[in-house]
Amino acid sequence: MEKLEALHQNNKMNARLRKNSIWKSIFFLSTLFGLVVLAILIIRVLIQGLEWIDLEFITSRLSTQADKAGIMGAILGTLWVMVVVIPVTLIIGVGSAIYLELYSKKGKIQSFIETNIANLAGVPSIVYGLLGLTAFVRLMDLGNVVLAGGLTLALLVLPILIVSAQEALRAVPGHLSEASYGMGATKWQTIRKIILPAALPSILTGSILALSRAIGETAPLTVLGIPALLIPFPQGLLDTFTALPMQIYYWTLDSSLVAEYANLAAATIVILLLILFILNSIAIIIRNKYHQRN
Amino acid sequence: MSITTQKKVQIDVKNNDTTTESKTEQPRVVYDTKDLNLWYSETHALKDINLEVTENEVTAIIGPSGCGKSTYIKTLNRMVELVPGVGTTGTIAYKGKNILDNSMKVEDLRTQVGMVFQKPNPFPKSIYENVTYGPKIHGIKKKSLLDEIVENSLRGAAIWDEVKDRLNQNAYGLSGGQQQRVCIARCLAIEPDVILMDEPTSALDPISTLKVEELIKELKKKYTIIIVTHNMQQAARISDKTVFMLNGEVVEFSETDQLFSNPKDKRTEDYITGRFG
Numbered sequence: 001m002e003k004l005e006a007l008h009q010n011n012k013m014n015a016r017l018r019k020n021s022i023w024k025s026i027f028f029l030s031t032l033f034g035l036v037v038l039a040i041l042i043i044r045v046l047i048q049g050l051e052w053i054d055l056e057f058i059t060s061r062l063s064t065q066a067d068k069a070g071i072m073g074a075i076l077g078t079l080w081v082m083v084v085v086i087p088v089t090l091i092i093g094v095g096s097a098i099y100l101e102l103y104s105k106k107g108k109i110q111s112f113i114e115t116n117i118a119n120l121a122g123v124p125s126i127v128y129g130l131l132g133l134t135a136f137v138r139l140m141d142l143g144n145v146v147l148a149g150g151l152t153l154a155l156l157v158l159p160i161l162i163v164s165a166q167e168a169l170r171a172v173p174g175h176l177s178e179a180s181y182g183m184g185a186t187k188w189q190t191i192r193k194i195i196l197p198a199a200l201p202s203i204l205t206g207s208i209l210a211l212s213r214a215i216g217e218t219a220p221l222t223v224l225g226i227p228a229l230l231i232p233f234p235q236g237l238l239d240t241f242t243a244l245p246m247q248i249y250y251w252t253l254d255s256s257l258v259a260e261y262a263n264l265a266a267a268t269i270v271i272l273l274l275i276l277f278i279l280n281s282i283a284i285i286i287r288n289k290y291h292q293r294n
Numbered sequence: 295m296s297i298t299t300q301k302k303v304q305i306d307v308k309n310n311d312t313t314t315e316s317k318t319e320q321p322r323v324v325y326d327t328k329d330l331n332l333w334y335s336e337t338h339a340l341k342d343i344n345l346e347v348t349e350n351e352v353t354a355i356i357g358p359s360g361c362g363k364s365t366y367i368k369t370l371n372r373m374v375e376l377v378p379g380v381g382t383t384g385t386i387a388y389k390g391k392n393i394l395d396n397s398m399k400v401e402d403l404r405t406q407v408g409m410v411f412q413k414p415n416p417f418p419k420s421i422y423e424n425v426t427y428g429p430k431i432h433g434i435k436k437k438s439l440l441d442e443i444v445e446n447s448l449r450g451a452a453i454w455d456e457v458k459d460r461l462n463q464n465a466y467g468l469s470g471g472q473q474q475r476v477c478i479a480r481c482l483a484i485e486p487d488v489i490l491m492d493e494p495t496s497a498l499d500p501i502s503t504l505k506v507e508e509l510i511k512e513l514k515k516k517y518t519i520i521i522v523t524h525n526m527q528q529a530a531r532i533s534d535k536t537v538f539m540l541n542g543e544v545v546e547f548s549e550t551d552q553l554f555s556n557p558k559d560k561r562t563e564d565y566i567t568g569r570f571g
Contacts, residue, residue: 106378174376175415179477182373183428183484184405193427194417 042273049266057267061231062242066260071268073233077146077241078215078275080234084150085214089161090207092154097165097203102191114166121159128156129223137224144225147237152220157210164206168199201287208283212276218245244272322349324488324518325370329384332365334377339365341542343384347488352510352519354533354550356526358570362542363522364412367490370520371407372400405432408486412493414473416465416480421448421457424465424476428484443483451479452509471502478509489513491521495528507532526566530554538562 060070096117104110132152142148172195180190227242228250234241251265325347332340340362347353355363368374370386372393385392393403416424425444426434434440444461448454453475457468465476474494481489491510495503510519510532523529529536529550536550538559546553546562557563564570 173415175411175413176417178373178376178411179415179417179480180427180431181376182371182404182409182411183431183481184401184403185427185431186401189431193431198418 045266045269045273047266048263049268049270052263052267053270058271061233062229062247064229066258066264069264071244071247071271073230074242074244074247074268075271075275076233077243077246080146080237080239080241081150081153081243082211082215084147084237085154085157086211088151088154089157089210089214093158093161093207093210094165094203096158096162097169098191098196100162101166101169102187102195117159117162121163124219125156125217126219126223128152129220131155132220133223133225142238144227144240145238146234146241149221149224149226149241149243150237152224153214153217156217156220157214160213161207161210164209165199165203168202168206169195171202172198197290201290204283204287204290208280211279215276215279216245216272218249221246222249244268244275248272321351323347324349324389325520326387327384328387330366330369330386331383332362332369332374333381334365335379339542340369343544345537345544345547347518347520348535349518350514350516351534352514352521352532353535353537354529355520355522355537355539356524356529356565357539357545358565359524361539363537363539364492366539367492367520367522370488370490371404371409373404373409375400405484406486407488407490408481408484409490409492410474410478410481410494413497414470414477416468416473416476418464418466420462421465421468421476422461424480425483428480432484447479447483448476450482450513451475452505452512453479469502471498471505474498474502474506475509478506478513482513486517488518488520491519493522493524496524503528526554538565540565 057070058075059072060068062071062073063069100110100114129152132148132155136142136148136151137144140148176194176198177190180194185193221243226246227240228246230240230242232239248265248268251261251268255262255265323346325345327343327345330340330343331338343366355367357363365374369382370388370393374380382394384394386394388398388403388407391398417427419427422444425447426440429440429443434443445454445458448457453472456472457476465473468476474497478489478494495506498506507528510521513519514534521529521533533550535548536553537544538546538553538557538561540561546557546559548558553562554566557566
């Protein structure tokens with residue numbers, strides 16, 4: 001009976017409740033910290049850059065004169081790079097994930113490969129820049145063109161995509177594929193008709209995260225020698241290009257020389273955020289559509 | 295078209311068989327298991343199994359959890375191979391062909407041997423797409439034929455009247471019992487000869503269970519059914535023969551009536567009288 005009394009002592013209950021609310025506030029403050037910092041950042045960027053954004057800024061060519069400078073070239077460059085990055089990462093990334101998760105025999109080699117892919121996701125992006133410089137710019141002799149930049153960024157985000165696609169495939173309930181195999185479906189039929197559709201929403205989320213990373217990367221591009229001051233627009237995969245993050249980087253760097261460059265950098269950041277926002281929204285819309293259909 | 299007429303002919307033949315009941319004619323053995331041993335890595339899960347399953351009968355497998363009954367039924371369509379590290383010795387002859395030596399394509403085997411699972415597992419698709427999944431993966435594309443298959447299969451699974459007006463709705467919207475009958479219809483759609491059922495009613499309420507049991511009695515006329523159940527009353531109600539398994543071994547295998555009324559083995563008696571398990 002002593003035990004029961006201990007259970008019902010009110011002061012202990014209060015202590016537990018107090019502890020609960022303390023932890024609740026700690027978690028709330030951690031969330032708040034991130035949100036506040038982000039808000040300050042965005043507000044500062046908006047204050048600095050918003051005035052500078054108009055149709056002319058978006059559509060005109062680059063110029064050394066701050067009031068005439070535009071970022072169309074950088075926008076086109078980023079889009080062209082995406083033309084390379086999206087198919088390369090999706091096909092190779094999802095393909096590798098399907099092989100590793102569904103076809104290959106689970107064993108030591110498999111787990112060795114998976115560990116290494118996970119490690120690659122953590123390699124600093126500048127190292128990928130060096131790899132791209134050696135392999136694509138020099139060895140394949142492409143020069144610092146869209147194709148070289150796109151392939152480098154694709155390599156950079158591939159591990160992220162493979163890992164997330166593998167997780168998405170793993171999360172498909174086993175009883176669905178069992179039902180398919182149980183009717184005499186081959187592995188490919190089961191993957192194509194059951195596993196991939198079920199995993200698609202998560203794979204999409206993963207790929208958008210990976211692509212956002214690729215769009216925002218600067219370090220590998222600087223290593224590749226991507227120019228910031230480039231007047232002509234890129235028109236194809238073998239043209240030289242500049243990209244939005246490069247533009248931001250150089251304008252920020254040179255803002256000590258020309259004060260307005262800081263505003264231009266801020267304005268470009270706003271545009272970059274907008275592009276990322278649009279991309280994310282598209283992913284969410286596609287995902288929701290798929291969810292409804294299922 | 296040819297598929298349905300063929301089936302009808304088959305049914306007629308089978309009906310004749312049951313009506314004549316000639317004692318001279320040997321009942322056809324569908325599955326002949328000889329000295330089957332199975333390991334999950336180091337665990338010896340099935341030990342020297344010898345069993346014969348006869349055509350157009352319901353064979354129930356009972357036994358406590360972990361006795362190997364689910365493992366055994368999954369070996370019959372080689373679904374057990376989805377578990378990594380499984381090894382077998384011995385033979386299982388399906389209509390005379392050993393299925394464990396890869397002489398028969400596993401896809402072919404699973405087309406002739408359908409399976410209904412413990413938890414209702416419809417695809418997250420419409421009822422129609424669920425039932426046509428099997429025929430489609432086997433290459434049937436013609437809409438009129440698919441429509442016919444859907445109706446026949448759903449009728450066969452005694453759920454046509456409940457879902458005929460909402461074939462294009464997602465199967466997830468159905469109740470658990472209805473989902474399980476759609477899964478049975480999906481299985482019938484590939485026109486199997488044998489249906490394996492792995493505790494098909496364990497996730498269902500009593501009324502749904504009753505419906506599925508009635509359905510099984512009906513299906514027996516056309517199909518050979520092997521059902522794993524932990525419910526002894528269920529085995530007694532619906533099966534012709536019963537296998538009692540314990541610790542990976544077949545303890546007793548006989549006519550259901552005999553096994554429940556007059557078990558030969560002490561362990562069987564202990565189990566069916568509720569002394570353990």
